[in-house]
Amino acid sequence: MTDFDAPRAPYDLLLARLGELWLKGRNRNDFYDRLKRNLQGAMSAELRGVQVQGSHGRLFVKLSDPADLDRALAICRDTPGLSSVSPVLRVPTDLDGIERAAMALVQTEWAGVDGAFAVDARRTFKQFPLTSPQIARHVGGAIQDATERPVDLSRPALTLGVEVNEERTHLWTHTQPAPGGLPVGSAGRVMLLLSGGIDSPVAGYLAQKRGAALDAVYFHSPPFISAASRDKVETLARRLATRQNGMRLHVVHFTEIQKAIKAAGGDRLTVLLYRRFMYRIAARLAKRRKCRALCTGENLGQVASQTLENLTVVDRLTDLLTLRPLITFDKVEIMAIARRIGTYDTSVLPYDDCCTLFVPRNPAIKASIKALEKAERRLEVEALVEQALAATEEVRLGADGQPIVAAE
Numbered sequence: 001m002t003d004f005d006a007p008r009a010p011y012d013l014l015l016a017r018l019g020e021l022w023l024k025g026r027n028r029n030d031f032y033d034r035l036k037r038n039l040q041g042a043m044s045a046e047l048r049g050v051q052v053q054g055s056h057g058r059l060f061v062k063l064s065d066p067a068d069l070d071r072a073l074a075i076c077r078d079t080p081g082l083s084s085v086s087p088v089l090r091v092p093t094d095l096d097g098i099e100r101a102a103m104a105l106v107q108t109e110w111a112g113v114d115g116a117f118a119v120d121a122r123r124t125f126k127q128f129p130l131t132s133p134q135i136a137r138h139v140g141g142a143i144q145d146a147t148e149r150p151v152d153l154s155r156p157a158l159t160l161g162v163e164v165n166e167e168r169t170h171l172w173t174h175t176q177p178a179p180g181g182l183p184v185g186s187a188g189r190v191m192l193l194l195s196g197g198i199d200s201p202v203a204g205y206l207a208q209k210r211g212a213a214l215d216a217v218y219f220h221s222p223p224f225i226s227a228a229s230r231d232k233v234e235t236l237a238r239r240l241a242t243r244q245n246g247m248r249l250h251v252v253h254f255t256e257i258q259k260a261i262k263a264a265g266g267d268r269l270t271v272l273l274y275r276r277f278m279y280r281i282a283a284r285l286a287k288r289r290k291c292r293a294l295c296t297g298e299n300l301g302q303v304a305s306q307t308l309e310n311l312t313v314v315d316r317l318t319d320l321l322t323l324r325p326l327i328t329f330d331k332v333e334i335m336a337i338a339r340r341i342g343t344y345d346t347s348v349l350p351y352d353d354c355c356t357l358f359v360p361r362n363p364a365i366k367a368s369i370k371a372l373e374k375a376e377r378r379l380e381v382e383a384l385v386e387q388a389l390a391a392t393e394e395v396r397l398g399a400d401g402q403p404i405v406a407a408e
Contacts, residue, residue, distance in 0.1 A: 007174050009108045011069050011087035014061040015163075015170055016076050019083040019180035035059070035081040035183035041245035042075050045399035056124050056165060060088075073176060078243060078341070080209040081186075082178035086161065088170040093125065095138070098162065098169050102139050103146060106160055109173040115157025116150040117143065123164040135162060179209050184244040187211030190293045190323060191286035192240075193278060194218050194249070196232045196351060199297030199326055201343040202334050204240050206325035207295045213244050215289050217282050219254040229351040238401030239343055245399040250285050253391045254278075257384050264378040268364040271305045272372060273379075275314050280385050283318035285392070293321040299334070300327050309366040316369065 016039065018032070036052055036059060043050040049064030050072065059082075061072055069087060076085035091101040102119075110117070121135035130138060139162060144151055161172040192204040194216040204214050218233045234249065241247035254277075261273045282294055298306050305314075315322060326334055338344035364371075396404040 007069065007087045007109065008111075009087075009089070009105060010066040011089070012063045012066045013088050013090055013170075014063070014069075014072055014076060014085055015088045015172065016059040016061060016079075016085045016178070017083045018057060018059070019081050019178070020182060031081070031183055031186050032057075034186050035079075038081065038183050038185070038245060039076070039079055041399050042079060042242065043072065045242065045245070046071060046075070077176055077178050080179045080181040080211070080243065081183035083180050084175050084177050086172035086175045088161075088172045090168050090170055093128065093164055093167055093169045095130070098135075098164070098171070099139055099142050101169075102160060102162065102171055103143060105171055105173060106143055106147070106158075110147075110149075110158055113158065116152035117158040117160065118151060118153050118156035119143070119160045119162060121162040121164070125164055125166040127166075128164050135164060181209035182211035184208045184211065185213040188292045189213045189215060189290060190295045191282050191289065191291040192216045192295045193282055193297075194233060194237060194240075195297070196229055196236065196347065196349075197297065198338050198344065198347040199299060199302075199334055201236045201240060201297075201347060202337045202341070203295055203297040203323075203325045205243070205337070205341050205343075207323055208240070208243055210325075212293075212295070212323070213247075214240055214295070215248045215250065215285070215291060216240070217250040217252060217278075217285055219252050219278055219281075221255045221258055222253070224255065224258075225352055228349075232346060232349050232351050234395065234403075235346050236343055237395070238397055239341070239346075241397040242399065242401045246404075247397045248289070249395040249397060251393040251395060252281055252285075252388050253393075254388065257388060260379055260384055264375065268362060269367055269372060269375050271363050272310055272313065272367050273375060275305055275310075276317055276372065276376070277381075277385065277388075279314055279317045279322075280381075281388055281392075283320050284385070284389060286320055291320075293323050294318070295323040295325070297326055298324050299329060299331075302331070304363040304365050307365055310364070313367055313369050313372055 036054055039059060040052040047068045051062040053060045063072055073085060076082055089101060089105055091097050119136040119140040121132045123132050163170045187210055190207055190212045192214045194200050216237050220230050237249045257277050261270060286294060300306060338347060398404045
């Protein structure tokens with residue numbers, strides 16, 4: 001069978017369908033408007049002259065250049081709140097014109113492709129003289145007569161979509177899936193604890209898919225951790241930023257805190273002491289940025305610091321909710337998502353992060369809050385937190401993912 005993945009006709013219009021927004025009630029328009037702004041921002045960051053328009057609960061992406069089709073499709077496939085996208089041909093709502101346009105389209109798109117077909121018709125214009133099933137039979141019959149191609153309404157290899165509106169009708173032969181979920185920003189803002197590993201960027205993506213806009217915080221420990229590790233994290237942050245038209249990455253210098261923990265003899269509690277400081281700092285930054293929750297890539301039982309007992313002693317440090325989208329995921333599932341969203345190849349680059357420093361061979365599996373609080377009494381906790389916050393850098397990333405350089 002001939003490869004049918006790529007559209008062949010020159011398209012300058014995409015039909016983007018909404019995901020869960022149909023479940024919303026009186027606030028549905030707010031979600032719809034946010035999704036429209038998100039999609040327009042993502043398109044405008046990369047492509048010139050693109051216009052995102054709304055009609056009949058759909059979004060239409062009008063391209064100024066058909067050569068931008070592949071990139072526009074990729075942006076739609078990566079936009080939370082959209083369920084699917086199709087390149088479409090727009091024609092006047094006239095039965096003979098629809099039939100002629102459908103014939104021309106399938107002759108181009110299905111040439112050399114074997115398999116039975118079906119027509120999936122829908123009309124929003126109820127005054128049109130044919131019902132949806134009648135439209136499908138009329139157009140499908142014409143195609144079958146002209147091409148002698150078999151019809152299979154249950155499992156067609158090829159499908160022609162027809163959507164009849166009052167003044168114009170849209171035709172398509174290709175539909176590609178999009179993430180679904182909710183528009184980024186519709187659920188508020190959260191602070192992502194972003195490392196250079198596989199898990200945290202995936203957690204950030206899943207939070208975006210549920211409508212959360214992200215800030216991110218990264219804990220960097222020079223000179224023990226190289227500048228290449230920071231570059232790796234900034235690359236991951238750029239990938240997340242493009243999905244929400246920009247993001248702020250807070251880079252916390254963590255070296256002095258780690259040295260203080262080592263000097264105080266944290267021993268088996270070292271990693272948990274790191275995590276508790278990270279949560280303190282992330283929560284302070286989150287409140288400054290009016291974030292409603294923290295978000296982490298933690299996964300139940302994956303490493304010693306992520307047992308139920310150890311997650312509990314970290315959670316107690318802040319009154320903010322902590323989102324853990326990956327808490328029950330298998331590692332293979334997480335890697336599959338990372339590959340799909342384009343973060344995996346960056347995440348597996350061989351650079352250490354700060355949590356690999358001074359780590360004991362046998363970390364505590366079930367730490368008690370009393371033991372941690374006793375260890376922390378040997379540290380100047382508040383002074384160390386304030387010192388780290390004062391030295392925190394803020395990297396602002398634009399809609400295209402590139403750093404925004406302040407004018408001098």
